[in-house]
Amino acid sequence: MSNEQLDQESVVPIQDAIEQNIPRSVEEENELRRQETIASIASIQAVPNYSEISLPREILFMFLVCMSQLLTQAAVSQTMNTSQKISKTFGVENDPGEISWFSASFSLTVGTFILISGRLGDMYGYKNMYLVGYVWFALFSLLAGFAAFSKSTIFFDVMRAMQGMGPAIMMPNSQALIGSYYPPSLKKNLCMAAFGAVAPTGFTFGAIFSGIFAQFVWWPWTFWVCGMVSLLVAVIAFFAIPNKIGIRSEGSFDYLGSAFGVAGLILINFAWNQGPVVGWHVPYVYILLIVGFLSMGVFVYVEGKVADPLVPPEVLSGETGYVLACIAAGWSCFGVWLFYTFRWSLIVDLDSPLLSGAKNIPGMFTGYVAAFTTAMLLRKIPSSVILWMAMIAYLVGIVIMGTRPVGQIYWAQKFVSVVLTPFGMDMSFPAGCIILSTSLPKSQQGIAGSLVSTFVNYSISIGLGFAGTVEYYITKDMEPSLETTIHGMRVAFYMGMGLAGLGVVVSSFFVLQQFLVRRKQQLAEKYSENQVHIPAYSEEAKEFDQEEE
Numbered sequence: 001m002s003n004e005q006l007d008q009e010s011v012v013p014i015q016d017a018i019e020q021n022i023p024r025s026v027e028e029e030n031e032l033r034r035q036e037t038i039a040s041i042a043s044i045q046a047v048p049n050y051s052e053i054s055l056p057r058e059i060l061f062m063f064l065v066c067m068s069q070l071l072t073q074a075a076v077s078q079t080m081n082t083s084q085k086i087s088k089t090f091g092v093e094n095d096p097g098e099i100s101w102f103s104a105s106f107s108l109t110v111g112t113f114i115l116i117s118g119r120l121g122d123m124y125g126y127k128n129m130y131l132v133g134y135v136w137f138a139l140f141s142l143l144a145g146f147a148a149f150s151k152s153t154i155f156f157d158v159m160r161a162m163q164g165m166g167p168a169i170m171m172p173n174s175q176a177l178i179g180s181y182y183p184p185s186l187k188k189n190l191c192m193a194a195f196g197a198v199a200p201t202g203f204t205f206g207a208i209f210s211g212i213f214a215q216f217v218w219w220p221w222t223f224w225v226c227g228m229v230s231l232l233v234a235v236i237a238f239f240a241i242p243n244k245i246g247i248r249s250e251g252s253f254d255y256l257g258s259a260f261g262v263a264g265l266i267l268i269n270f271a272w273n274q275g276p277v278v279g280w281h282v283p284y285v286y287i288l289l290i291v292g293f294l295s296m297g298v299f300v301y302v303e304g305k306v307a308d309p310l311v312p313p314e315v316l317s318g319e320t321g322y323v324l325a326c327i328a329a330g331w332s333c334f335g336v337w338l339f340y341t342f343r344w345s346l347i348v349d350l351d352s353p354l355l356s357g358a359k360n361i362p363g364m365f366t367g368y369v370a371a372f373t374t375a376m377l378l379r380k381i382p383s384s385v386i387l388w389m390a391m392i393a394y395l396v397g398i399v400i401m402g403t404r405p406v407g408q409i410y411w412a413q414k415f416v417s418v419v420l421t422p423f424g425m426d427m428s429f430p431a432g433c434i435i436l437s438t439s440l441p442k443s444q445q446g447i448a449g450s451l452v453s454t455f456v457n458y459s460i461s462i463g464l465g466f467a468g469t470v471e472y473y474i475t476k477d478m479e480p481s482l483e484t485t486i487h488g489m490r491v492a493f494y495m496g497m498g499l500a501g502l503g504v505v506v507s508s509f510f511v512l513q514q515f516l517v518r519r520k521q522q523l524a525e526k527y528s529e530n531q532v533h534i535p536a537y538s539e540e541a542k543e544f545d546q547e548e549e
Contacts, residue, residue, distance in 0.1 A: 046245045050182050057240060062191060064237045068130070068174035070198045071137070071230065072110065072167040074206025076460065078222050079103050079160070080342040081207040081353050082214040089219070090153045094480070096343075096488065097277035098153055100468045103339060104273045104461045105157040109164035110171070111458025112265040116258045118172035118450025119310050122249040126180065127241050129173040131234055137166025138230035145223030163223075166230070167457075172450035175433055180246035189375040189434055196430035197371030200363040200422040203338065207357030214353045251308030258310060260299040265458065267292030272465030276472035311451065319383065322510040323432050326387045327455045329503030330394045330428050332463030336496030337398045337421055339464055340489050341414075348406060348486060359410060363422040370426035375434070382518075383435055384510040390427035391503035397421030398500055402493025406486065424500075429456065463499060467492035 048054075053061070079086060079102035086102060087093040121129040140163040147156040178195060182188035210222040271289035280286060303309040345356040370393075374386055401417040408414075432452045471488040478484040 045247075046181055046242045048242055053242060060236075060240045061242065062178075062194060064233060064240060065174045065177055066195055066198045067233050068133075068167065068170045069195055070202035070205065071226065071233075072171055072457075073199045073202030074209075075106060075137075075141075075163065075167065075226065076103060077203040077206035077338070077342070077357075078210045078226070079106070080339055081346075081357050082210045082219045082222070083343065084346050085214045085219045085353065086156075089148055090151060090156065092153055095277070096485075097468055097472060100276065100339065100464050101153070101157050101273060102160065104269075104464045105161040106164040107335070107457050107461035107464070108266065108269045108273070109161045110168045111454050111456070111461055112262055112269070113165050113168035114172050114450045114454040114457065115261055115265065115310060116450075117169040118176065118453075119249075119253065119258075120169075121173040121176055122246075123251075123253060125248065126173040126176045126246050127237075127243065130170050130177065130241070131238060133166050133168070133170025133173065134230050134234035134237065135166075136169060137163065138227040138234065140166065141223045141227035141230060145220035145227070148218075148220045164457075168453075171453045171457075175453070177241065177245055179433075181242065186375075186379065189378060189430075190372065192433045193371040193375035193426075193430040196374075196426050196433060197368045199425050199429065200360075200367030204357065204360045204364050207342070207360055208354065209357075211353030211355075211357040249308075254302070254306050254308060254310050257299055257302040257306060260295045260302060261310060264292045264295030264299055267295060269458065269461055269465065272462055273468065275465065276468035279472070279476075280469070319510075319514075320436055322506065322513070323383065323387065323435050324451065324455050325506045326391060326503050326510065327428050327432050327452065328459045329499050329506060330391055330424050330459075331456045332459040332466070333394045333398055333496045333500040333503065334421065334425060335460035335463035336467045336492060336499065337394075337401060337417075338460075340467070340492050340496070341401055341417075344404075344489055347482075348489075359414065360418055362415065363418045366419050367422035367426045370423040371430050374427045374430045378431060378434055382511070382514045383431055384507065384514040386427055386431045388504070388507040388511050390424045390431070391500065391507045393420050393427065394424035395497065395500035395504055397424060398493060398496045402490065402497060463496065466499070467495040470495045 048057075050058075083099050083102060084093060087095075087099050090098075092098040117129060117133070140159055144156065144159040144163050147159045150156070175192075175195060178188065178191045182191060206222075209225070210219065213219060213221040213225070267288045269292075271285050271292060274288075275285050278285065303311055304313060342356055345351045345359065346353070349356075351359070377386055397417045397420040400413050400420070404413045404417075429452070432455075436452055471492045474491045475484050475488040478487070
């Protein structure tokens with residue numbers, strides 16, 4: 001099959017992939033056509049390419065790519081479902097601030113180092129970085145398990161943070177493998193949806209298996225098994241994933257921007273999560289927060305000056321800016337919902353780790369429904385409406401969970417929340433992936449993947465910091481008791497409701513903005529048609545009149 005035939009039969013115009021409502025100039029239309037051509041070339045050069053790959057190998061390829069999302073979310077829930085068991089090993093079972101670090105340290109590095117790993121994938125190859133990420137993840141998963149012998153929470157938190165750098169490398173490059181392998185089409189949308197759909201399955205599997213090991217063996221086994229599985233995936237992926245996927249970027253790496261960006265994100269996140277542990281009155285906490293914001297200011301300045309920025313300025317404005325803002329608000333709410341749902345289950349409902357994980361199984365199925373529905377709807381309705389629906393799901397889900405009475409049965413409110421909340425996850429994530437993948441050229445698919453994953457994982461961690469701060473200051477002067485713990489979890493849920501509400505507000509503005517742009521476009525098209533039609537009619541009428549005379 002020739003390249004021209006592939007272009008005609010398989011490449012769907014980019015504007016069909018998502019709802020575009022902004023009028024384009026001639027230059028913009030030419031650039032769109034240029035990107036479509038590059039997309040076609042990039043998709044054809046892979047060995048084997050998307051038209052030559054056998055069905056069994058293509059299924060295995062997508063399975064391996066989706067494993068990145070599944071294992072990342074499983075690693076998030078590894079310490080949520082077993083937090084009580086782990087905290088007893090380290091002697092911090094009565095310190096919720098320390099316990100929150102078990103999860104926050106992982107999400108901190110995932111959300112931070114994704115910022116640069118996507119760019120490295122653009123430069124050195126998505127498959128290569130994917131494999132590096134899995135080997136790193138395997139190594140530090142094993143070491144996180146061995147940290148149990150040290151009896152040191154600091155060592156365990158550091159190993160969790162190092163473990164998180166593995167998904168930080170493999171996640172954006174997994175997404176970039178999909179974005180570069182397939183041309184813009186419904187099939188690509190469905191593959192992106194599948195990548196997002198496994199997120200609820202990931203944290204459910206992580207919760208269940210970590211619960212099994214904690215209840216029947218010993219909790220470090222969940223990390224040791226995770227490390228062994230990661231090594232196996234890396235070996236299979238080396239042979240199964242097609243080679244030469246994507247177009248290597250010829251630009252330079254932004255070392256200065258990377259240094260300030262990573263430093264700023266780490267310091268801000270560390271301060272927000274350390275504040276609930278030692279208190280915000282401790283000088284080093286707010287000093288680190290100030291330095292972190294100053295570092296981000298320098299990062300923004302540097303990005304505006306370098307030739308090849310980590311984050312192209314145009315990505316943070318317009319439609320993509322709204323998308324990332326909604327993802328930040330929604331996923332920070334999700335971090336609060338997930339952590340405190342498990343904490344409530346273990347402390348208030350007195351569920352075993354295994355039962356606590358099993359109660360989240362219904363969310364797996366609704367996640368798949370939400371993701372694939374989103375892939376179809378993005379071709380029918382504006383992206384702003386998809387994100388608004390996702391934010392509503394987040395808000396309703398956490399309100400139902402956060403107002404649940406003590407002693408209530410599972411089926412009354414918790415079941416409903418477990419079913420609804422994955423709609424927020426699996427509508428916002430695939431929508432963000434598809435929109436940014438379509439908006440950026442083939443040579444920047446790593447950046448597209450890194451931005452979405454950065455906002456997702458960093459927001460989970462920073463949301464826990466917000467909730468932990470609220471919980472700490474509301475309960476610090478109260479008498480330690482079960483009632484105090486419950487009250488602390490309540491106010492943390494309220495913080496999550498506020499974050500979800502912010503997402504609803506932002507997405508509502510996004511809906512309004514797209515409506516106004518669409519209306520403006522329709523008026524412009526009508527005006528243009530009239531301008532073209534009337535002069536042509538007038539000239540014909542004038543000639544007819546002259547002939548009659």
